Amino acid sequence: MAKARTRTTVASIARRIKEGRGAGHFAEYKPWLTIHDVPSTGVVTRVLGWKSGRLHHYLSEHFELAHHYQMEWSEEVVDIREQFPLLPIEKTLFIAQKLGIRHPIDPNTKHPIVMTVDMVLTVKNGEDVSFIAHSIKPISKLNRRTLEKMQIEKQFLKEMGVEWFLITEQQINYDLVKNVEWLHSAKTxxxxxxxxxxxxxEMQPNLFNALRQSDTPLAKVTLALDKQYALPKGTCIQIVKHLIANRYWVIDMKQRVSSTLNPLIIKENNFPVGGI
Structure with a gap:
């Protein structure tokens, strides 16, 4: 049986606030909505965050997850908070009224819903820390009603001193996204x-030298080293992923890695002299 969306009432909003939804940072943050709060027929994803150390909940198509991977790779972004609630609800109601826009309501209870922005990023530049909000939507879904709701979001966040940006497919580098996805499970x-x-x-210098001297595909080189050093099949490519994910090896992440078709070009080797 399909799971029904949680109904919005005064009590349900109060309960979520009491649970700490929308509060905290890093591993302590709890998104306002999780995959348990939406119908099971939707496309939902959970992914363990590099920066946060917690499971992130993405409720739409692959689009939000793709942008999550971009932000995971960004060195300036230090925390990602998805489904960030715009509270108190009285403020979005006031802004909607001021803008002459219908505030979103629960179609079942007719109660105003707590609006959320897709991501709030914590960005660090030197010693300066700031927050940036991203609404993530494909261009095909930017209809009049969606744009109206985004006006409420943008105004709310502006009054909080948070800069707001719209992210569409034009701001997503899918080669970078696929590369981070490929590396993601090997970070730790x-x-x-x-x-x-x-x-x-032990294996880092052997891998580096073998790859630097080879013009054969990455997978072929790593499999040969697995065999040479009597390692379980797939060990060396996992080490390669770990080295790239942690920036010990620098490659062009905006160029799609194809382990079975192309050699791996390592631009810099920043592996510590004494090891990790």
Whole structure:
């Protein structure tokens, strides 16, 4: 049986606020809406964040997840908070009235819903920390009603001192997105099973030299090294992913990596001399 969307009432809003929804940073943050709050027929995704150390909940198509991967790779972005609530609700109601726009309501209860912005990013530039909001929508879905609701979002955030941006497919580099997705599970050694620091330290120079001297596809080189060093199949490519994910090796992330078709071009090797 399909799961019904949670109904909006005064009590349900109060309950979510009491639960700490929309509060906190990093691992402590709780999004206003999670995948448990939407119908199961929708396309939803959970992904463990590099920066936050928690599961992120994305409720729409792959579009929000694609932008999440871009923001994971950005060195300026230090935290990502999705489904950020615009509270108190009285403020969005006032802004909607001032702009002459209908405030979103729950179609079942007719109660005004708590509006959310897709992402609020914590951005660090030197010692300066600021917040930026992103609404993420494909151009095909920017109809009149969606744009009206975005006006409320933008005004609310402006009054909070938070800059707001619209993200469409024109702002998404899908080569970068696919590369981060490819690397994502290899960021931490704890996710790589038998791969530990000692093995990474031992294999890094062997991998670097083999790849630098080869014009054959990445997968072929790593499989050969797995065999040469009697490692379980797939070990060396996981180490390569870990090295790139942690920026020990610098590659052109805006150029799609094809491990079975192309050699890996390493632009810089920043691996610590004493190992990790």
């Amino acid at each position: 050694l704890s996710s790589l099973g038998h791969v530990n620091k000692d093995l990474v330290n």
